[in-house]
Amino acid sequence: MIDLHDLRLDDARALLQHDASSSLPEPDESRTQYLQRVIDQLCELSLRDPLTGLANRRHFRHVLGREIDAVARSGESALLLMMDIDHFKKVNDTYGHLAGDRVLQAVAKALASCVRPMDTVARYGGEEFAAILPNCPPSFGKIVAERIRATVGSLNVLVAPLISLQVTISIGGAYAPEWVRSTTGLWTDRADIQLYRAKSEGRNRVYIDQQPEIAVSAEEKNMLFGHLSMGNPAWLESVSADAPVGAADSAMNRVN
């Protein structure tokens, strides 16, 4: 049995205390439960950005890796957004780093408010943020990115008495490559290229890596298979005879 007095928990306790978590054993807690809680809280701490409370870069990388594997198997549409606050250096230079921190915190809060609970918003570094949106249909991606841009643009960040700042954000996005094994590096690169494009074309805008237009309308489908429902026996037989089980999931349909 572990004796808590044999363990050097002071550093861990100090860290957790600083993070406003309860760092001492609760009266009704066993030693194992207490240690488990300390470990859980430390893990939690190691995944978060201390300033903004968002996922940190380590956590972001982990989620991104998991997501790209999921997409390769499922063909589900997942979006990565890379976001950078425009002219942030000017905020720091003019109003100081504390003001800069306030802006980062306010933007982080705004970002988190714009996405679903299943999405991961991270501070990527400096004034750059990233969001991973699993199961995000192409039609939804542009909407959510625009929502983020507008929300950040409408913020009034109080950085000192009577001084409130307004900032804008540039956003670049890319969908995970479907049906191919790929790397997280390639995915982030594609989103970064779009972010760079948003920056170089005037900032405060959204660019998302375009996928080819492959929508097939209901009308077209109806004409393609219209005679199916009309019961053309030859066609029905040819369709049902050798259709492998589970083949109903069309690659293209999933892309749409």
Add this chain to the structure above:
Amino acid sequence: MMSDVLNPPQDNVAAPTVPLKPLGKVLAVTSGKGGVGKTFVSANLAAALAKRGHRVLVLDADLGLANLDVVLNLYPKVTLHDVFTGKAKLEEAIVRAPGGFSVLLAGSGMVEYSRLTPEVRDDFLRIMSGLIPHYDIVLLDTGAGISDVVLFAVSLASEILVVATPEPTSLTDAYATIKVLVGQQKRQNIRMVINQTARLGDGRAITTQLQQVLDRFVVTEPGRPIRLIHLGDIPSDPSVRQAIMRRQLLMQSTPGCPAAMAISLLAGKLEDTIIKQKA
């Protein structure tokens, strides 16, 4: 000629831009949906063409997901990936497949190249232009879906072969693929092979149906209509499954079965329309 591939002239500053001018005698085999027999058709068509005395190369243009190695039961030490990274010469990556044709496999490391940077385009284009003079026909086995890599590979081909099965999902994807190729690459003539048909005439009926939907919904420039050419059907045949399970070419395991005979017919038509015309 091969050395030109590996030691390109230094004045190649101007990167090729899309749309690329299609190269001669290159047939892209594509499908939209995965799992319709694209690689199976490519490999066996190559064997049938080789049997007719042609020099045939199949290139695994599915940079991310190589399947040709599985179908042909080939696991070469040197792949296209080693050529791209400068570890090997192009000649070393070309292997002889059981059916008497040549194969250039991408290798799993090629996933790093699945983003189409100008460098990747250049490398690919240079390799392709070096290869073409050595063969009567080059078949590009493209990946599933309509990714930029697939579209790029198809853009290098003079001819397109779309493989579909009679399943609605496969037909929808084939239709979507054709639409994109017509829209982005201004393609006019597209050959169709309908795989796994239940009875004679089904394939032609399907191609006709696709043509009618295209005529109705896809607007092309005046005087440039889309023309689907029905190359033929491959009937549903239990021998196909057996060959795939044994990792053999159908043309070798059961050359007399209905599906193999259908593929021989397809090869004959390709010979007449592509190889002889361009020779």
